[in-house]
Amino acid sequence: MENSSKKKRIKLTSDVKQIILIVAAFTIMILVFSIGSEYFLKKDNIITILISAVPLGLIAIGECACLVTGVFDMSPGMVASLAGVIWATLITQFGMNTWLAFAIALFFGxxxxxxxxxxxxxxxxxxxxxxxxxxxxxxxxxxIITGGKAINMSAYPEFKVLGQTKITNSITLPILLLIIIYVIVYFVFKYTKFGRSLFIVGGNIEAAKNAGLPVKSIQFFCFVLSGGMAALGGLVFASRSASANPIIGELYAMQAISATVVGGTKMGGGKANIAMTFIGVLIMVGMQNGLNMIRLPAFYQYIASGLILFIAVMLQTSRQN
Amino acid sequence: MSKNKDLYILERMKRGSLDKVMTFLILIVEIIIFTSMRSTFLSYSNFHSILLTSVQVGLIAIGECICIIGGFIDLSVGMVASFAGLFAAVAIEQGAPLVVSILVGWLVGLFSGFIAGMAVSRLGMNAFITTYALQQIYRGLIFIWTQGMPRAMVGEIYKPYVRIGQEKVLGGNVQLPVIIMIVIYIIFALFMKYHRVGRSIYLVGHNHKSAYISGINVKNIRLFMFMASGFLAATAGMLVSMRTGSQQPFVGELYALEGIASALVGGTAMEGGKGSIGMTFFGVMIVYMLKNGLIMIGMPDFYQYIAIGILLFIAVLAQTKKEKK
Structure with a gap:
C-alpha cells in the first residue's frame, strides 16, 4: 500500500515537472519575442497567432491521438490540402452547393x-x-486536379463563411471552433471510455488486448479522427484565405508531430495531455510569428523548428532513461 | 526436432527467394509494359540514362538499406547530400585541390552521420524524428548560406571536379558515375556479406539484445550505420553536382523517399535484420525505370508521386502480409 502510493507520487511529480518545463519554454519564448519586438504582445498579433494556429491545432489533435497509441500519421498535410482543393473544385467546376461540397470534402478526410x-x-x-x-x-x-495552381475562391461569399465570420470584433469563427473542439477533446480524452482506452493501447498493447479492448478498432478510429481533423483544418484554412492552396499542407504533419512532442506526448505512446498539446501548437506558431516579427528571414524557422524538435525528443528520451 | 528445423530452413529459403522473385517480377512487368508502349525504352542509350540518373539515389539506397537492416531509418540523407555538395563546391571555389574538396564533402557527410548516430545509439532518441529534425536544420543552414540560389560550376577552377561526373570511359560508352556506383555497390555488398561489421548489422537489426549478449558493440554498430549512410549521401551529393555541373541547393529533396522506396521494393524487411545490397540495386532500377518510363510515355511528372506512392504501399503490404503468416 505504502509502496504504491509512493510510486504514484513520483509519477505525479514527473508529470508536473514536464508541465512546468513546457510552460516555462512557452513563457521564455514570449519574453524573448516581446523584448525583440514591441508588437509581439499586441492584441492584434495575438489574434493573428491564434488564427494561424487553427489548422495546425486541429491537425495536432489527430496526431496526438495517433501518437498516444504509438503510431505516426504522416498524411494529414496533404489530406488538408486535398480537402480544400476538393471543396473548391466541386463548387467551381460542378456548381455544387457549398455545404454539400463541404460535407464531401470532410468525408474525404x-x-x-x-x-x-x-x-x-x-x-x-x-x-x-x-x-x-x-x-x-x-x-x-x-x-492532377489543380496543376499546381491555387484556386481563387474570392468570388464565392458562402465559401468564406466558415473562416471569416466574426463573432466579436476581433475573434473569428475558426478561433472559437478551435477552442470548442479542444475543450471537447480534452474531456473525451480524460473521461470517456474511448479516450481512456487510447492510453491503455499506447501504454501496453498486449495488456489492452488481454483486457478485452477492441485494439484494432481503436487504432482505426485514431486514424479516422486524424483524417477528419486534417480535412477540417484544411477546409478552415481554405475558407479563411478564400483560396484552395495545393501545397499549404507540405509541413503540417511534421509541425503537428513537433507540436505534440513539444507538448509532452510520449513518443512510444501511452502518455499525452491535450491541453499541453495546445501549448505546443502555440509554441510552434508563436515561434514562426515571432521570428517574422524580429525580422529574421523565413528560413531561420527551419533551423528553429528543427532544433526545438531535436531538444524536445532529447529531453523526453533522457527522462525515460 | 531436426525435421522441424529442416522445414524451418526450407521455409526461410522459400521466403527469401519469394522476395527476389517478386522484385524481378515487378522489374520484368515494368520493362514489358514500357517497351510495348515505346520501343526505344529498351535501347542502350535509354538504359544508360536510367543508370546515370539513378546514381545519386542508388548510393543513398545503400545507406538506407544498411540503416533499415539495422532497424532504423535515416530521413536526413537528402539535405546531407545537398550540404556536402555545397561544402565541396565552396572548397573548390576557394582554390582547394580536388582531393581536399572531396574530403571536405565526405567529412560533412560523416559528421552529420555521427550526430544522428550518437543521438540514436547513445541517447536512445527516436531515429525517425531525430533525422527529420536534423534535415530541417540542414535545410535552414543551406538556405542561409546560399539564399536558395544555385551555383553554376563553370570556369577553369571547377574543371577537374566536374570532369569526374562527365568523363566517358570504356570507349566513350559509359559515364564515370555509373562505374563509381557499381564499384560502390560491389564493395558494400561484399562488406555486408563477409565483413564482421557488416554481418553484425544484420544481427543487431534482427535482435539487438542477443547481439549485445554475444559480444557485439551494439552502440558502435548503430553509429557506424548512420555514418555509412551520411558518407554515401555525401558521395551522392557531390556526384550529382559533378555530373550536372551546378550545385542546386535543394537537390536532395526527394532522395530519402526514393532511397527508402528502393530499399523496400528490393526486399529489405521493414522490421530489420533482413535485406541485401544487391537486391536494393534492382529496387533502385524499378523506381527509376518507372520514373523514366512515365516520362517517356508522356505523363506529367506529378504522376510519379502517385506511382511511387502506390509502389511503396504495395511493397510494404506484400512484406507485412507475409510476416503475419
Whole structure:
C-alpha cells in the first residue's frame, strides 16, 4: 500500500515537472519575442497567432491521438490540402452547393483516415510508411486536379463563411471552433471510455488486448479522427484565405508531430495531455510569428523548428532513461 | 526436432527467394509494359540514362538499406547530400585541390552521420524524428548560406571536379558515375556479406539484445550505420553536382523517399535484420525505370508521386502480409 502510493507520487511529480518545463519554454519564448519586438504582445498579433494556429491545432489533435497509441500519421498535410482543393473544385467546376461540397470534402478526410487505419490495424503495415505513401498519392492527385495552381475562391461569399465570420470584433469563427473542439477533446480524452482506452493501447498493447479492448478498432478510429481533423483544418484554412492552396499542407504533419512532442506526448505512446498539446501548437506558431516579427528571414524557422524538435525528443528520451 | 528445423530452413529459403522473385517480377512487368508502349525504352542509350540518373539515389539506397537492416531509418540523407555538395563546391571555389574538396564533402557527410548516430545509439532518441529534425536544420543552414540560389560550376577552377561526373570511359560508352556506383555497390555488398561489421548489422537489426549478449558493440554498430549512410549521401551529393555541373541547393529533396522506396521494393524487411545490397540495386532500377518510363510515355511528372506512392504501399503490404503468416 505504502509502496504504491509512493510510486504514484513520483509519477505525479514527473508529470508536473514536464508541465512546468513546457510552460516555462512557452513563457521564455514570449519574453524573448516581446523584448525583440514591441508588437509581439499586441492584441492584434495575438489574434493573428491564434488564427494561424487553427489548422495546425486541429491537425495536432489527430496526431496526438495517433501518437498516444504509438503510431505516426504522416498524411494529414496533404489530406488538408486535398480537402480544400476538393471543396473548391466541386463548387467551381460542378456548381455544387457549398455545404454539400463541404460535407464531401470532410468525408474525404475520414475516408483517407480509414485507408490508413485499415492498413495499420488489420494489415499490420508500419503506420508511418503507409501514411507516407498515402501522402505521396494525395500529392499527385492534388497536382492532377489543380496543376499546381491555387484556386481563387474570392468570388464565392458562402465559401468564406466558415473562416471569416466574426463573432466579436476581433475573434473569428475558426478561433472559437478551435477552442470548442479542444475543450471537447480534452474531456473525451480524460473521461470517456474511448479516450481512456487510447492510453491503455499506447501504454501496453498486449495488456489492452488481454483486457478485452477492441485494439484494432481503436487504432482505426485514431486514424479516422486524424483524417477528419486534417480535412477540417484544411477546409478552415481554405475558407479563411478564400483560396484552395495545393501545397499549404507540405509541413503540417511534421509541425503537428513537433507540436505534440513539444507538448509532452510520449513518443512510444501511452502518455499525452491535450491541453499541453495546445501549448505546443502555440509554441510552434508563436515561434514562426515571432521570428517574422524580429525580422529574421523565413528560413531561420527551419533551423528553429528543427532544433526545438531535436531538444524536445532529447529531453523526453533522457527522462525515460 | 531436426525435421522441424529442416522445414524451418526450407521455409526461410522459400521466403527469401519469394522476395527476389517478386522484385524481378515487378522489374520484368515494368520493362514489358514500357517497351510495348515505346520501343526505344529498351535501347542502350535509354538504359544508360536510367543508370546515370539513378546514381545519386542508388548510393543513398545503400545507406538506407544498411540503416533499415539495422532497424532504423535515416530521413536526413537528402539535405546531407545537398550540404556536402555545397561544402565541396565552396572548397573548390576557394582554390582547394580536388582531393581536399572531396574530403571536405565526405567529412560533412560523416559528421552529420555521427550526430544522428550518437543521438540514436547513445541517447536512445527516436531515429525517425531525430533525422527529420536534423534535415530541417540542414535545410535552414543551406538556405542561409546560399539564399536558395544555385551555383553554376563553370570556369577553369571547377574543371577537374566536374570532369569526374562527365568523363566517358570504356570507349566513350559509359559515364564515370555509373562505374563509381557499381564499384560502390560491389564493395558494400561484399562488406555486408563477409565483413564482421557488416554481418553484425544484420544481427543487431534482427535482435539487438542477443547481439549485445554475444559480444557485439551494439552502440558502435548503430553509429557506424548512420555514418555509412551520411558518407554515401555525401558521395551522392557531390556526384550529382559533378555530373550536372551546378550545385542546386535543394537537390536532395526527394532522395530519402526514393532511397527508402528502393530499399523496400528490393526486399529489405521493414522490421530489420533482413535485406541485401544487391537486391536494393534492382529496387533502385524499378523506381527509376518507372520514373523514366512515365516520362517517356508522356505523363506529367506529378504522376510519379502517385506511382511511387502506390509502389511503396504495395511493397510494404506484400512484406507485412507475409510476416503475419
Amino acid at each position: 475520414l475516408f483517407s483516415g480509414a485507408i490508413a487505419g485499415v492498413s495499420t490495424a488489420w494489415f499490420m503495415m508500419p503506420a508511418w510508411m503507409s501514411t507516407y505513401a498515402l501522402m505521396q498519392i494525395w500529392r499527385g492527385v492534388i497536382m
